[in-house]
Amino acid sequence: MTAVSKVAIAGSGVAGLAAAIQLAKAGVEVDVFEAKAELSALGSGISLQGNAIRVFDALGAWDDIRAAGYPFEGLNLRAPGPGAPIVAELPDVKSGGPDYPAQMGMPRAELARILLAHAQKAGANVRFGAKITGLEQTGAAVEVFVNGETAGTYDLLIGADGLNSTVRDLIGIDTKPEPTGMGIWRSFVSRPADVVRTELYYGGPMYIAGYTPTGDDTMYAFLVEKAQDRFGVSDEEATRIMIDESRAYDGPWNAIRADLEGGAHANYTWFTKHLVEGPWNRNRVVVIGDAAHSCPPTIAQGAAQGLEDALVLTELLVQADTLDVDLWEAFHERRIPRAKAIVEASVQLGQWQLDGNRDADAAGLIFGVSKQMAVPA
Numbered sequence: 001m002t003a004v005s006k007v008a009i010a011g012s013g014v015a016g017l018a019a020a021i022q023l024a025k026a027g028v029e030v031d032v033f034e035a036k037a038e039l040s041a042l043g044s045g046i047s048l049q050g051n052a053i054r055v056f057d058a059l060g061a062w063d064d065i066r067a068a069g070y071p072f073e074g075l076n077l078r079a080p081g082p083g084a085p086i087v088a089e090l091p092d093v094k095s096g097g098p099d100y101p102a103q104m105g106m107p108r109a110e111l112a113r114i115l116l117a118h119a120q121k122a123g124a125n126v127r128f129g130a131k132i133t134g135l136e137q138t139g140a141a142v143e144v145f146v147n148g149e150t151a152g153t154y155d156l157l158i159g160a161d162g163l164n165s166t167v168r169d170l171i172g173i174d175t176k177p178e179p180t181g182m183g184i185w186r187s188f189v190s191r192p193a194d195v196v197r198t199e200l201y202y203g204g205p206m207y208i209a210g211y212t213p214t215g216d217d218t219m220y221a222f223l224v225e226k227a228q229d230r231f232g233v234s235d236e237e238a239t240r241i242m243i244d245e246s247r248a249y250d251g252p253w254n255a256i257r258a259d260l261e262g263g264a265h266a267n268y269t270w271f272t273k274h275l276v277e278g279p280w281n282r283n284r285v286v287v288i289g290d291a292a293h294s295c296p297p298t299i300a301q302g303a304a305q306g307l308e309d310a311l312v313l314t315e316l317l318v319q320a321d322t323l324d325v326d327l328w329e330a331f332h333e334r335r336i337p338r339a340k341a342i343v344e345a346s347v348q349l350g351q352w353q354l355d356g357n358r359d360a361d362a363a364g365l366i367f368g369v370s371k372q373m374a375v376p377a
Contacts, residue, residue, distance in 0.1 A: 012112070012126060051095040052096070135170050180270075182296060
C-alpha cells in the first residue's frame, strides 16, 4: 500500500517526470499538468553528474539516456590565448558509484523526450497547455484548478514547475530566485573529434569559457560573463555577441565560432540562487526541484538535485501507508541539508570569480561536494 493513490504534478521538467515515472510504476494514478503547449527544453545541452545517472537507472531510463548522450570521464583545463594549451587534466569523483560514468552530456530536448516517454509508458497522464491556477486544501485532499477550472481532487500535489513556480506562490512560500551577478551564453554546436570531455578555460575576458560533448557529433558551448541586460537582443545580435566574446579563446573555440557564423543559435540566461529553508510542503502540497532550490551551474548539480528530490519523495510515498508528519520530516531531513550544500558551494564558486579571488581552493570545494554526492540521497 502507498501513502497516496492519486497525485497531481505541476511541470514536465526532469523532477516532475521523474516523480511521475516512479509513482505510476507503483500503481499510483498520476496526472501531470504542463503549462506550455508542448514539451520543450530551453537551452542547448545539459551536463549530468554520476548521482543524476544513478537516479536515471532507478527510473529504468538509463539505457535510453546513455544511448542518446555522451558519457565521459575527467575534466580538462585550458589556458586562453594562442593554441589554448591544456594546463591540467583532472580526474572525476564517480558520484554515482563505480557502475556509472562520472559525467555525461546530452541535448536537453532528448532528455525531456525520453523521460516523457517513460512517464507515459508507466501510465502517467500528461496534459500540455494545462496551467495550474489554483488549489484548495482540506485535511485529506487537495482540489486542483487548471486553466481556471477544477481538474479534480488529489491526495497530493507536487509542484515541480520551475524557478518561477506558481505552486510555490499558491501555498504562500515567499522565497524566490535571486540573480547571482553572472550571466551565461550557450550554443548547441558540432563536436570536434578532439573534444572528449568537458573543457574549461579560466582567464581572459570571460569568467569561464567552456564546452561539454553531448553526442558523437554534438556539444554545447558556453561563456560566463558579468550579468547584463541581454534579454531584448535579436537572434543575430546574440550570435554576434557570443562570437566576439569568444575571440580570446583558441583551440576548439575556432570550430565553435565557425558554427556560430554558420547560423548556430545563442541563448542567454542569468545565474540564480534560492533555497526554501523551511519545510517544502504545506499540508498536501509540496515543491521540489527548481521550485524549491536553484544554483549556478558551477558544479553541474541542478538537475541532479531535482532528480534526487523526486526519487526520495516517491520512495517515501510508496513505502508509507499514510501521508503524515513523519513522512514529511523524513523527506526534509534527507533533502534540505543536501540541497543547501549544493546551493552554497555553487554560489561560493561563482562569488570567488566575481571577487577575483585567485587563492580560493575551488578544486578542493568541488572535490568535497562530489564526495558528499557519492553517498546516495
